[in-house]
Amino acid sequence: xxxxxxxxxxxxxxxxxxVLREMNLAIDKGxxxxxxxxxxxxxxxxxxxxxxxxxxxxxxxxxxxxxxxQIPERNLAPLRKRIGMVFQSSTLFDSMxxxxxxxxxxxxxxxxxxxxxxxxxxxxxxxxxxDEYADRYPTELSDGMRKRAAIARTLALSPDVVLFDxxxxxxxxxxxxxxxxxxRELAKSLGVTAVVVSHDPPSxxxxxxxxxxxxxxxxxxxxxxxxxxxxxxxxxxxxxxGKSSGPMETPGF
Amino acid sequence: MSLFRQRIERxxxxxxxxxxxxxxxxxxxxxxxxxxxxGLSRRRGGRGRPRGELVxxxxxxxxxxxxxxxxxxxxxxxxxxYQACLQISRVTGDFSQIGPQTxxxxxxxxxxxxxxxxxxxxxxxxxxxxxGSMKVTEQVDALRMSGVLPIDYLVVPRFIASIIMTLMLxxxxxxxxxxxxxxxxxxxxxxxxxxxFDLSQVRPRHLVLxxxxxxxxxxxxxxxxxxxxxxxxGSSEGVGWATTAAVIGSSFAVIVLDFLISAAALFVTxxxx
Numbered sequence: 001x002x003x004x005x006x007x008x009x010x011x012x013x014x015x016x017x018x019v020l021r022e023m024n025l026a027i028d029k030g031x032x033x034x035x036x037x038x039x040x041x042x043x044x045x046x047x048x049x050x051x052x053x054x055x056x057x058x059x060x061x062x063x064x065x066x067x068x069x070q071i072p073e074r075n076l077a078p079l080r081k082r083i084g085m086v087f088q089s090s091t092l093f094d095s096m097x098x099x100x101x102x103x104x105x106x107x108x109x110x111x112x113x114x115x116x117x118x119x120x121x122x123x124x125x126x127x128x129x130x131d132e133y134a135d136r137y138p139t140e141l142s143d144g145m146r147k148r149a150a151i152a153r154t155l156a157l158s159p160d161v162v163l164f165d166x167x168x169x170x171x172x173x174x175x176x177x178x179x180x181x182x183x184r185e186l187a188k189s190l191g192v193t194a195v196v197v198s199h200d201p202p203s204x205x206x207x208x209x210x211x212x213x214x215x216x217x218x219x220x221x222x223x224x225x226x227x228x229x230x231x232x233x234x235x236x237x238x239x240x241x242g243k244s245s246g247p248m249e250t251p252g253f
Numbered sequence: 254m255s256l257f258r259q260r261i262e263r264x265x266x267x268x269x270x271x272x273x274x275x276x277x278x279x280x281x282x283x284x285x286x287x288x289x290x291x292g293l294s295r296r297r298g299g300r301g302r303p304r305g306e307l308v309x310x311x312x313x314x315x316x317x318x319x320x321x322x323x324x325x326x327x328x329x330x331x332x333x334x335y336q337a338c339l340q341i342s343r344v345t346g347d348f349s350q351i352g353p354q355t356x357x358x359x360x361x362x363x364x365x366x367x368x369x370x371x372x373x374x375x376x377x378x379x380x381x382x383x384x385g386s387m388k389v390t391e392q393v394d395a396l397r398m399s400g401v402l403p404i405d406y407l408v409v410p411r412f413i414a415s416i417i418m419t420l421m422l423x424x425x426x427x428x429x430x431x432x433x434x435x436x437x438x439x440x441x442x443x444x445x446x447x448x449x450f451d452l453s454q455v456r457p458r459h460l461v462l463x464x465x466x467x468x469x470x471x472x473x474x475x476x477x478x479x480x481x482x483x484x485x486x487g488s489s490e491g492v493g494w495a496t497t498a499a500v501i502g503s504s505f506a507v508i509v510l511d512f513l514i515s516a517a518a519l520f521v522t523x524x525x526x
Contacts, residue, residue, distance in 0.1 A: 053394050077400050084398065091395035095309070108400030153399075 002065065004029035004193060005050065005161065010059035010069075011217075012045060019045055021217035022059065032187045032194045034204050037214035038239070038248070043197040044088065046214070047163040050195075051083050052076045064160075081109045084154035085163040090146035092138040092153070098125060099134040102153045109157055124152045128182065144175035151182065162186065164196040168203050176200065180207045201240065205229070213239065215248070274484075281404065281480045285412050288405040306410040314376050314411070315418030319425070325371050326364070326426035327433040333363070334434030338442040348442065352449030355434050361459045361518075361526060362466075364427030366511045369470030371426075372419060373503035377478040380411055381499030384482025385492040393483065408479040412472060419471025420464065427463075458526065462518050469514060470507050477503040 003026035012020040019042040027033045035043045048054040049061055052071060061069040068079055092101045102121035106112045112120065125131045128148040138146050147167065154162055164183065168176035184207045186192040198204055204211060205225045213220045213228070213236060221228070221236060228236060238246030337351050384407050387393050393403050431450075438444035478499040485495040519526055 048394075051398065053397065073397075076397075080398050080400065085394075087391045087395055089390050091390060091392045093392060093395075095306075104401065105399040 003027060003062075004064060005195070006060075006062040007046065007049075008060040008062070010046075010049065010061065011057045012042070012049070012054070013057055018217055020056075023214075023218050025212055025219050025222070027193065027195060029193055030187060030191045031209040032183060032196065032207055034196045034198055034208040034211045035214060036198060036204060036211055036239070039199075041214045042217060043214055044165050047085070047165065047195055047197060050161075050163065051080055051085060053085075077109065081157050082159055083161040083163065084157060084159035086147070086151050086154050086165065086167055088165040088169065090138065090143070090150040092146055092150055094138055097135050097137055098130060098141075098149045098152075101138070101149065102156050105153060106156050121152075121156065124156045125149065127155070128152045144171050144178075147171065147175070147179065151179070155186075158190075159192065161193040161195065164194060164198075166197055166199065168198065168200045173202075176203065177206075179203075183207055201242075204240075215239075277484070278477065278480045281408065281483070282476045284402075284404040285408050285476060285479075288402065288409040289413070291405065292409060306406075307414060310410045310414035311418060313379070314372075314414045315421060318372060318375055318418070318422060321375055322368055322371055322422045322426045323429050326367060326430040329363070329367055330359075330430030330433035331437040333430075334438045335441055338438050338444065342442065348438070348444045349448055351438060351444060352435060353451045353454035355449075356431055356452065357454045357459060359427050359430050360455050360463045362511070362515065364430060365423050365463055365466035365470060366507060367430075368419065368423040368426045368467070369474070369507040369511070370504055372415075372422065372470070373474050373507050374500050376415060377474050377499040377503035378496050380475055380478035381482040381485075381495045382492055384408075384479055385485035385495035388483055388485045388495075389488055389491050403483065404479075407482075408475060411475040411479065415475045416468050416471040419474070420467045423463070423467040458518075458522060462514070462526075466511060466514055469510050473506040473510055474503045477506050 005025075005027040007023055007025040009022040009024060010020050011018065011022055019040075023042075023046070025035075025046070035046060037043050045054060049056050049069065050063065052068070052073060056069050059069070060067055063079070063083070071079060092098070093104070096104070099118050099121040102124050103112075103114070103117035106117040106120055107114065110117075122131055122134045125134050128151055130145060130148050130152060133141060133145065133149070138149070141149070151167075162183075167179050167183070171179065180203050183194050183196065187194050187209075196203070196208070208225050210222055210224055211228050212222045215235060221231065221233060223231065228240060231237065234247045237243075238248050334351065334355060337355060338348060341348060341351060384393075387396075387407070393407075396403050396406055435444075435446055435449040438449050439446050481495045481499040481502060484498075485491040
C-alpha cells in the first residue's frame, strides 16, 4: 500500500551544510505522526518541504498519489488548501484582529466575501474557545491564546493534513495538554492526518500514533511510543530520557 | 597558486551573489507591477492588498515624514542660499540671479534628490524592519499558506503610498527649501524678496523632471527596502542587516537614478536644461 505522505531519499543543505541526507519517511492517512530529534536536526525543514515553503535539493515528496516537490509556487494554492500548517510562533498578523486573521485564508483560498468570511472565522474561533476574543488584536493576548487562534486559522480551510511545528513549546502545561487533546480529536473525529514536530515528552507519549526520530539527517527509527520507550537503542534512550552524555555526544551533527 | 585561486574563487562567488541579488531585486520590481495590475482587475476575495492598508501606509510614509522633511529641507535651503550669496559676494556682488537659479536647481535636482535621500533613510529602514521581522518570525510563510502573495500584501501598498507621498513631500519640501533660502538671503545678505522669489527661470521641462524624479525615487525606495526585508534570515540580527542594507541600498538607488534621469534629460533636451 502506498503511504499518504512519503519522503523518498530527500536531501537538503543550507550554505553547503547538509541537514537532510537521503531521508525517507512514510506517513499513513489519519495518523498522528510525531517527528522528534535534537534542535537543528531538520524537523521543521522536513515538514516545510511538504508544502513548498522550502525546496529540496534531491529526492521526491509524494502526497496522496501526487508528486508535490516540483510544483511551482504559483500552483501551490490547492496543495496549501489541503495541507495546513501551524507555525512555531503563532504567526498571526498583528495589524488584524483574530477574526480577520482567521478570515484571511477563507477570503483568499475560497474566495469568500469579507463579511461572510468574518462570520465563518468567528465560528472557527468558537471551536477553539476563542470566539469572545474575535475582535481583539494578537498583541493583546497570551501565547496560548494566540496559538489556539493560529490553529483556528489553519483549520478554517478544513485541511486533510495539519502540520504542527512545536505546538506546545512555550505554553504552560495545561494549555499544552489542551493543544494535545485538540490534535487527537482532529485525527479521531475528523480523520485529519497530523504531523507534529515536537520536543515535548508528554505530547509525544500522550497522543502520538507513531514517532519518527530524526538523527544525522535521516530517520533513525520509526516506532510507536511504547516501542520507543522499550527500544534498546542507546541513542533513542539518551534522547527520550534527556541525558546529557551518551552516544549522542554532538546533538544533530 | 592556491592563494591566487582562492581569491579568484572569492571574487567569482561575490560576483555571482551580486548578480543573483540584482535579478531578485528586478523580480521584486516586476512582481510589484504585476501585483498592481492584479489588484486593478482583482476578483472578489482575490489576491488584493489588505483592507485599509493603503491608507495606513500613506499615513506612515507621508504624514509621519512631514516634519522630518520640512526641517531637513528647510535647513539645507538656508545653508544653500547663504553659501550662494557668500560666493557671489566674493565675485560680482550681483544677487539678482540667486533666487531664480536656486529655484531652478531645487526643482530640477535638489528638491527630489534630497527628499528622496531623506525618505530612503526613514521610510526604507521602516519598511525593511517591518517586512524583515515578518520574514524571520515566519509571518511571510503564513501569508503564503493563507493563499496570499507576499509581494501583493507587503510591497504593493507601500509602493503605491510611497510614490504618492514622495511626490507630495517633495513638493512641500521644495517649497520650504526655497522659502527658507529666500528668508536667509534677505536676513543675512539683504537680498530683496521680490528679486529672490522670481519664478521666471523655471520652465515646464524642469517641472516634468521634478515629477519624474520624485515618482522614480518614490518607487525605488519600497522596492529596494522590500527586497532587503524579504531577504532577512535568522533572527533580530537578520532584521538589523536588512534594515542597514535597505538604507544603504535605497540611498544608493536614489543617487544612481538621479544621475541616470539627469543624463537622460540632458540627452533628450540636447543639453538645454
